[in-house]
Amino acid sequence: xxxxxSRAEAEHLCDQDEAANQFYDNAIALATNNNxxxxxxxxxxxxxxxxxxxxxxxxxxxxxxxxxxxxxxxxNPPKPALIINMLKTKSKFKGxxxxxFVNHKTAEDQDIIMAVKLMAAILKSxxxxxxxxxxxxxxxxxxxxxxxxxxxxxxxxxxxxxxxxMGGILGMRKTGQQFGQLAHDLNEKFGNMTQRSEVLFVNGYxxxxxxxxxxxxxxxxxxxxxxxxxxxxxxxxxxxCCATLQHQLMRGVPLAEIxxxxxxxxxxxxxxxxxxxxxxxxxxxKQAVLCFQGKTDRAISFDDEHFSEQDYASKTxxxxxxxFAHYFFINQLFNQYxxxxxxxxEETIKKSKSLMDASAGMLHSTEHxxxxxxxxxxxxxxxxxxxxxxxxxxxxxxxWKEQNPHNFEAKYLFLKAESEFISKKYWQASKTFAEAIQSxxxxxxxxxxxxxxxxxxxxxxxxxxxxxxxxxLNRSIIIYSxxxxxxxxxxxxxxxxxxxxxNDLTLSTQATTxxxxxxxxxxxxxxxxxxxxxxxxxTLSGEVVLSKLLxxxxxxxxxNAGAEKGFLLLKNEETLEWFVEASxxxxxxxxxxxxxxxxKDMMPRGKNPQISAGIVNYVMRTEESVVLxxxxxxxxxxxxxxxxxxxxxxxxxxxxxxxxxMLGILYLENNLSYGAFNADRTRILNMLTTQMAISIxxxxxxxxxxxxxxxxxxxxxxxxxxIEKKNENITASIKYAERIQSAALPTNESISESxxxxxxxxxxxxxxxGDFYWFAKTDHKIFIxxxxxxxxxxxxxxxxxxxxxxxxxxxxxxxxxEPGKILDNLHEAxxxxxxxxxxxxxxxxxxxxxxxxxxxxxxxxxxxxxxLLMVDKEGEMTIVKANKxxxxxxxxxxxxxxxxNHKFDLIKGTTYYIYSDGYxxxxxxxxxxxxxxxxxxxxxxxxxxxxxxxxxxxxxxxFESWKGQQSQVDDVLVIGFRYDV
Numbered sequence: 001x002x003x004x005x006s007r008a009e010a011e012h013l014c015d016q017d018e019a020a021n022q023f024y025d026n027a028i029a030l031a032t033n034n035n036x037x038x039x040x041x042x043x044x045x046x047x048x049x050x051x052x053x054x055x056x057x058x059x060x061x062x063x064x065x066x067x068x069x070x071x072x073x074x075x076n077p078p079k080p081a082l083i084i085n086m087l088k089t090k091s092k093f094k095g096x097x098x099x100x101f102v103n104h105k106t107a108e109d110q111d112i113i114m115a116v117k118l119m120a121a122i123l124k125s126x127x128x129x130x131x132x133x134x135x136x137x138x139x140x141x142x143x144x145x146x147x148x149x150x151x152x153x154x155x156x157x158x159x160x161x162x163x164x165x166m167g168g169i170l171g172m173r174k175t176g177q178q179f180g181q182l183a184h185d186l187n188e189k190f191g192n193m194t195q196r197s198e199v200l201f202v203n204g205y206x207x208x209x210x211x212x213x214x215x216x217x218x219x220x221x222x223x224x225x226x227x228x229x230x231x232x233x234x235x236x237x238x239x240x241c242c243a244t245l246q247h248q249l250m251r252g253v254p255l256a257e258i259x260x261x262x263x264x265x266x267x268x269x270x271x272x273x274x275x276x277x278x279x280x281x282x283x284x285x286k287q288a289v290l291c292f293q294g295k296t297d298r299a300i301s302f303d304d305e306h307f308s309e310q311d312y313a314s315k316t317x318x319x320x321x322x323x324f325a326h327y328f329f330i331n332q333l334f335n336q337y338x339x340x341x342x343x344x345x346e347e348t349i350k351k352s353k354s355l356m357d358a359s360a361g362m363l364h365s366t367e368h369x370x371x372x373x374x375x376x377x378x379x380x381x382x383x384x385x386x387x388x389x390x391x392x393x394x395x396x397x398x399x400w401k402e403q404n405p406h407n408f409e410a411k412y413l414f415l416k417a418e419s420e421f422i423s424k425k426y427w428q429a430s431k432t433f434a435e436a437i438q439s440x441x442x443x444x445x446x447x448x449x450x451x452x453x454x455x456x457x458x459x460x461x462x463x464x465x466x467x468x469x470x471x472x473l474n475r476s477i478i479i480y481s482x483x484x485x486x487x488x489x490x491x492x493x494x495x496x497x498x499x500x501x502x503n504d505l506t507l508s509t510q511a512t513t514x515x516x517x518x519x520x521x522x523x524x525x526x527x528x529x530x531x532x533x534x535x536x537x538x539t540l541s542g543e544v545v546l547s548k549l550l551x552x553x554x555x556x557x558x559x560n561a562g563a564e565k566g567f568l569l570l571k572n573e574e575t576l577e578w579f580v581e582a583s584x585x586x587x588x589x590x591x592x593x594x595x596x597x598x599x600k601d602m603m604p605r606g607k608n609p610q611i612s613a614g615i616v617n618y619v620m621r622t623e624e625s626v627v628l629x630x631x632x633x634x635x636x637x638x639x640x641x642x643x644x645x646x647x648x649x650x651x652x653x654x655x656x657x658x659x660x661x662m663l664g665i666l667y668l669e670n671n672l673s674y675g676a677f678n679a680d681r682t683r684i685l686n687m688l689t690t691q692m693a694i695s696i697x698x699x700x701x702x703x704x705x706x707x708x709x710x711x712x713x714x715x716x717x718x719x720x721x722x723i724e725k726k727n728e729n730i731t732a733s734i735k736y737a738e739r740i741q742s743a744a745l746p747t748n749e750s751i752s753e754s755x756x757x758x759x760x761x762x763x764x765x766x767x768x769x770g771d772f773y774w775f776a777k778t779d780h781k782i783f784i785x786x787x788x789x790x791x792x793x794x795x796x797x798x799x800x801x802x803x804x805x806x807x808x809x810x811x812x813x814x815x816x817x818e819p820g821k822i823l824d825n826l827h828e829a830x831x832x833x834x835x836x837x838x839x840x841x842x843x844x845x846x847x848x849x850x851x852x853x854x855x856x857x858x859x860x861x862x863x864x865x866x867x868l869l870m871v872d873k874e875g876e877m878t879i880v881k882a883n884k885x886x887x888x889x890x891x892x893x894x895x896x897x898x899x900x901n902h903k904f905d906l907i908k909g910t911t912y913y914i915y916s917d918g919y920x921x922x923x924x925x926x927x928x929x930x931x932x933x934x935x936x937x938x939x940x941x942x943x944x945x946x947x948x949x950x951x952x953x954x955x956x957x958x959f960e961s962w963k964g965q966q967s968q969v970d971d972v973l974v975i976g977f978r979y980d981v
Contacts, residue, residue, distance in 0.1 A: 193231050198236050254484050290302070473496050562677060566584060781852065788916035826887050860901055919936055
């Protein structure tokens with residue numbers, strides 16, 4: 001038996017699948033018991049799965065489960081039945097956090113353990129056949145585990161039921177994520193390495209990306225890939241290869257990196273796996289990447305001598321894993337958008353749409369909406385009907401980005417801007433495009449800014465804002481080139497040369513409002529955007545804080561100069577040394593400020609060589625600008641050390657001079673484009689440099705003035721520090737009082753020894769509290785009280801210490817054990833301690849006191865203004881009223897009135913609550929009103945059947961939500977407990 005099993009696995013690893021199948025059958029025939037037979041069947045199921053024969057795998061598993069374990073699996077479950085069974089299954093988790101089911105009992109019945117193992121083995125095949133089939137099987141498996149206990153194979157059942165079905169397909173994202181975590185925890189708990197690759201892959205593919213950054217899913221794929229290779233789960237190794245490539249393409253990882261990874265994956269799968277679907281998927285994604293780089297026969301097609309789009313599309317019709325086939329059509333839509341080639345786009349959108357059910361719950365399904373919407377936006381010029389496709393995409397991404405801005409915000413903004421563009425809301429569109437660029441950079445979707453800049457260039461061109469159009473087109477070319485979209489970058493470079501190159505634009509003078517552009521003809525120059533210069537000057541002149549000014553200077557330079565990176569050098573007037581004080585590049589929105597890096601460190605042979613020593617020294621000496629359109633071939637610096645080492649294409653170094661004094665130097669480079677610093681851009685910068693120099697001079701004067709002000713205010717600061725020191729001492733004293741009060745309060749452990757089910761929600765308004773809880777125990781009685789003293793903070797805390805001391809004395813020393821009499825004695829003790837009969841002191845306390853008789857199974861209660869709430873296991877609430885009088889102070893009621901002692905039998909499952917007034921008196925909510933006692937009672941009734949820890953959590957969440965930004969008005973204390981009769 002064992003020999004045949006080992007031989008079967010060896011034959012499979014040597015690609016002798018027909019022989020492997022025969023040896024698996026031999027092992028099954030030689031099995032001497034059900035466990036051996038089931039084990040052999042399980043291995044045969046994995047064998048079928050690895051070679052892509054999913055229907056054979058499922059049929060084998062169904063047969064053995066029915067024959068040996070009498071478990072009949074569903075074959076074609078209707079969707080309504082799935083929903084009904086899902087609700088029934090989900091209801092069994094009610095009242096307990098999903099992730100806590102990792103601690104559910106462990107199955108001991110060997111038949112159950114083996115049955116679950118077989119069901120787990122066929123789930124992956126069931127999913128490839130039809131997702132609904134996998135879900136129906138998973139629910140059978142989950143119910144079996146909940147009834148009999150978890151096994152080492154249970155994880156995948158929970159993952160398919162919760163992660164795929166509830167989270168991915170039904171859109172219950174949070175629930176899906178929780179089931180994903182449960183599956184991961186179970187797999188780790190049982191150490192099931194055989195199943196680990198599957199659990200990791202499915203977690204990343206379904207349960208992660210809807211709420212977490214997509215890159216986290218790739219982390220799961222990497223681990224699944226490694227684990228699959230280690231354990232022989234070649235199917236999920238291959239799945240991880242496919243998903244990693246497509247995810248990285250969606251995220252905008254540079255194409256060269258994806259190509260390198262695709263080549264490695266392709267070689268691996270061809271050597272280890274016979275699964276042609278997985279190999280084909282890797283090849284198809286690789287072809288898309290090659291096409292985007294310009295490495296296929298034509299820009300508009302993935303075809304080359306090794307790959308045919310038509311042949312591959314035909315093969316995908318027979319794919320069992322149709323979600324992998326979906327990648328191809330999504331990437332075709334991507335390419336059609338890049339090339340503005342819409343001849344086949346409508347047909348491609350239809351094909352992609354037909355595969356959406358197969359891709360339900362997977363992140364790449366969102367790309368169908370994105371690229372359909374993006375293509376529709378460009379096609380909408382010819383057909384208004386296309387805008388409905390765009391609107392659908394916008395609605396989808398708007399919903400998704402609310403839960404996960406990391407994955408969806410930039411694409412949502414891009415789609416929204418497109419809608420505004422085609423609606424001719426140009427100003428709003430330009431604003432939204434800018435937001436989309438910012439979001440794409442923030443969340444590292446590095447390919448999107450290239451496309452957005454391209455569209456902004458088209459928008460600016462429509463509005464005759466040619467300088468801005470040139471700027472955005474240049475940015476687009478730079479980013480496309482960096483990301484590896486070489487064919488697209490070259491196409492746009494040709495457009496730039498043709499439209500904006502050496503041809504003069506039609507010049508005109510427009511009398512317009514301030515919101516529009518006024519253009520003037522400068523001698524020997526192309527069109528200059530005067531509005532840009534005016535706005536830039538206003539921006540700079542309005543800033544006096546040096547760090548903020550430098551930030552604005554660098555942003556303006558990068559936006560207007562066509563630079564890839566830039567540095568601002570300032571001179572220290574005292575030492576006459578030059579320092580780099582600001583730097584940035586086109587890829588980053590953040591400017592690195594006030595670096596104070598010695599210029600020698602930035603030159604060749606320095607710590608961080610990035611600028612030319614020869615060029616900078618020349619500008620320092622002559623105070624003249626240097627413009628190099630091809631730094632390695634023109635000008636006097638072709639033999640400069642920096643130029644020889646780094647081969648920069650374009651360099652601009654310009655002095656900032658004011659009143660004959662050089663205050664700074666701008667050093668700019670573009671290593672991607674020749675002639676980046678054309679005459680127009682240089683002229684704009686020359687116009688702005690004077691304002692830059694003036695603003696820097698003013699900012700430095702302001703900084704010096706601030707230093708003088710700081711010196712003159714040193715005395716004030718010193719006095720402030722003295723006051724703060726005194727406050728620290730006072731606070732330290734209060735903190736010490738807190739430690740004293742905390743020491744006086746009973747510990748949670750001591751209470752829980754006697755009341756196993758309890759919670760104490762205690763939230764002082766200040767460091768110390770006027771509310772306190774009290775606990776005591778005698779031979780057969782347990783006492784617990786919630787007490788609210790006059791005031792809060794330090795005064796209230798002193799009263800609480802007085803109250804606690806007297807209550808302990810009354811019970812422990814005086815042996816008074818009836819709650820009503822305890823409160824009567826406490827009232828008298830407070831009056832004596834505070835000498836209230838001789839003075840006008842009216843301090844006191846309200847209290848709710850319970851005593852549980854553990855022998856008689858009764859509960860006694862007495863209350864001073866605060867009641868007792870009881871909620872039975874049916875959810876019915878009973879309120880035991882307190883006496884309307886306080887403890888301590890002078891009473892308005894009868895002088896000798898006593899506290900009423902209530903007594904009743906303890907009832908199993910009943911929850912008891914006592915509390916102070918702080919919770920109900922909290923202001924908040926939409927109308928800034930009190931929470932109110934009625935609402936608090938209703939809340940306690942609603943949560944009474946929940947576990948105690950969860951009740952406490954709900955109370956805290958509701959309180960914080962109600963309070964919002966308001967200050968807490970009083971100390972808060974709520975106690976809940978149950979007692980097992």
